Amino acid sequence: MSKQETIQCAVFGASGYSGAELVWLLHNHPEFTLTHAFSSSAREKAEPISALYPQLSGRCEQILQPWHSDLLPQLAQQVRVVFLALPHETSAELAPQLIAAGLVVFDLSGAFRLSDAHQHLQAYGFKQPKLEAAVPYGLAEFTQLRGDEPLIAVPGCYPTAAALALRPISHLLTQYSVPIVNAVSGVTGAGRKAQLHTSCAEVSLQAYGIASHRHQPEMAQSIGREVLFVPHLGNFKRGILATIYAQVQAGISTATIADSLAACYADQPLIRLVDTPPKLAQVVATPYCDIYFKLHEQQLIFSVAIDNLLKGAAAQAVQLANQYFRLPASAGLLNLGAVV
Template sequence: MTKQETIQCAVFGASGYSGVELLWLLHNHPNFSLAYAFGSSAREAEPISALYPQLQGRCDVLLQAWHSDLLPQLAQQVRVAFLALPHEASAELAPLLVAQGIVVFDLSGAFRLKNPAVHQEAYGFAQPKLSQTVPYGLAEFSQLNGHEPLIAVPGCYPTAAALAIRPIRQLLSDNCVPIVNAVSGVSGAGRKAQPHTSFCEVSLQAYGVASHRHQPEIAQAVGRDVLFVPHLGNFMRGILATIYLQLKDEVRASAIEDSYAACYADQPLVRMVQKPPSIQQVAGTPFCDIYYKQHQQQLIICVAIDNLLKGAAAQALQLANQYFSLPSTTGLLQVGAVL
């Protein structure tokens, strides 16, 4: 694939934090071309730099209002759509785009959960019924073949937890219920102003204890029930999770090391590190950093990702790279973050 054979793309929800990061990555990608960036239908068209002045002179993409009468025009010009929209909005729009032959990478939770009843309980609306199964795109564990019409991009917390746990789940005791204790920056709550997520109002607080909608997604991704406690921290971006696990009897350190090595030897965006990672070392990058320490039959894992990149925009693009048989890191290592 050459630069002249670029794939035309559209981003929906481009005015939000994950959306603008995706817009910026696509703008700089050698094989994708950003044809459209859509915001709310209530907004007038304006350059993206009107919302994000740091892009002035670097990206002149026009942020347009989306109206459904644009669908035929979009279908003629765009091959791929990325949806960084609220869950119900994606549930409504994605099938329409798929019906027009557009490949959809959906960053919402509309299609992540396999069980419709669990989805209803987690998100409060019925999951659309589609004719094809929607693959769950945890990038390091996905094998897209380039024919899937719709791909569900995992949530940020589930990405961190699943990348930490999945390589060693065969070493866990049968009755182990992983405990996932995770802290996220305020950007995870989105761009819309809300008092309880205002930077000046946020301290460090648990929320959604044993009831967060990402809990069933984590359980689905790792293949067993989990206890998940998210926290909101007074920093802008990133997730740091500490995970506690019970190992089978007589699991040796070499078995843990070998499991991670076998899983991630050819996965350049996952880094096994020698000391507990900090958010600072992953913020603004597409990497997931993992550290572990065994204490008798307990395993403690510390994992850090950027919630807007590896937990959203960068993973979506990593999956798109895979879909079109490009190296997984294409367009991800040379471009800094917007925020």
């Protein structure tokens, strides 16, 4: 495509970690053209993204500008697709306005992920906006977008790692099996805004949000059964390593599990089934999910690795946009590296 024929798009929250990764992916995408990037906060003046991320100097000089609602009519005339990398409540307020203006929205927040309004209120502390159309939950390998949906909810990073392991073999688990998900994330998962408790100088490996993290109901919704989720914060920049335990039915063999995973992901280029437990170094700065498993009697153990800012956020959003516009799943996602 020429630049005139590419799909024009905008990123909101472009100054944050996931937003910056979106800017970089879309800047390099062969079929999308990033025409607008709005900062996460109301900055006084526009500035190039390289002012916040000097590593992009000379490679991407996309201008970040403050958002004002009076820009919406102009934006609606110039772009077709909008990516939201904003706080949950901000996305909940802005997304309906963008949809009403005729734009397609890929929302990276949790504003529209949960189908149960009561669960959403409990998890996020505000009422979920009611939209005319149902919002598809965009776990990319398990979503079939028609290409006419006004809004797609991009899954959270922890639920992405857990669901990609468990969904292909959920039918092999015992009826009352409650999978246990222990996952460790780098500090970028807490966002770019400076906080003492997420500073690398302060972080020591620690569990948090035990059995109360807002991603737990999202995992249960995606997998189709209750889970027990214990997240941990690690003293490293990016990536998620999840160890998952589940009880399989009597008689289920290693070969049966391997066949189920292979059949499910045969045509999914961003899932890699690996023979040894993955290291974060294998997936950091890539859009891949690496999955390893071992069966010990009836106990199934997964080790799953993803980059929380890419497969867990920006790259999955672009993967969904690729699907929406009937492009290859990995278009614009390979061999680019990362920003943060």
